[in-house]
Amino acid sequence: MTILNQPSTAFTRSLANSHLAVKAAAVVFGSLLIAAATQIEVPFFPVPMTMQTFAVLLVGLLFGARLGAVAVLTYLAEATLGLPVLSGGASMAMMFVKPATAGYLVGFVGAAFVAGLIAERTAGRFWGVVAAAFAGEVVLMALGVAFLAWLIGAEKAVTFGLIPFVLGDLLKIVLAVAVARGVGRLSLPGAL
Template identity: 80%
Template sequence: MTTPHQPSTAFTRSLASSNRAVKVAAVVFGSLLIAASSQIEVPFFPVPMTMQTFAVLLVGLLLGARLGAAAVLVYLAEAAIGLPVLSGGLPMVALFAKPATAGYLVGFIGAAFVAGFVAERTAGRLAGTVVGAVLGEAVLMAFGVAFLATLIGAESAVKYGFLPFILGDLLKIVLAVAVARGIGRLSLPATL
């Protein structure tokens, strides 16, 4: 039986007991998953809908709070050095021309951390995984909408940066929970 401070699933427990190289590889893989998912987008105004939120939540749920947040930070570092990892293949410098997504990008860090933190503390149970994903999404939206409100006003930020995304984000939460539960049952080989 796991205690409230142990990693939550067989996957996260085996990752936690792995060597540093495996943890680094998991963080880099998580960042690449987020980058790849950012290329799957549906145009919306002023913020596109992408699969990034799915990947951010999944990375948090699977890697845990610290490694999940680290994967997001690596993803943002990749964007900062000019790699085309943001939505539409844009580098971070593009945020100066199109800053509406900046708050959501910052929110990714908190979303991965919160999703992982709750999943870790609830021993990977379904309810904890769902609550972790929902709270992670809430953190992401709070940062994103708050920053967007500084650009276009609170009412418009909610109208354009939150309401159109509710259904899609609920579906991404369900998908992230399902994938995390499936992968969570797996363990990394003991030799890693």
């Protein structure tokens, strides 16, 4: 019998039962993973294609809903502080010049939370993790495309902010699920 709201994998359970310092280190590591993945990019207009989606989904799947969302918020705080963690080494100040990606950045928080929540509630089962990653992606794209539509119109937002990313994001979902399933079998040492 599966108990709802329990961490989904050995890794997630061991992280949830770790000391606050370990959780804080994981959050910082998650934010740095997202920042590193962001630098792997293919230039598109008006929104570049990066590996951010992969990292955001992975952090949500492995850390769970709350810590996953906190890791993404930490990443956004780093950008707000002026660190060059956004696409192309930009900081949050660039959002005033090129706001097209703002909705996607907000969507990252929702994506990590939703992916983590569904993974938790499905106890890390394969199809649950797949559904979690897909649902996280849907949240991310819904918020990103909605904000982009507000800026440039719905038709252009779908044409430039959704369609070019579908195949790549499906591949990133597959990769995030595969890595989460592999790493999810590991657990942190009990002394942490």
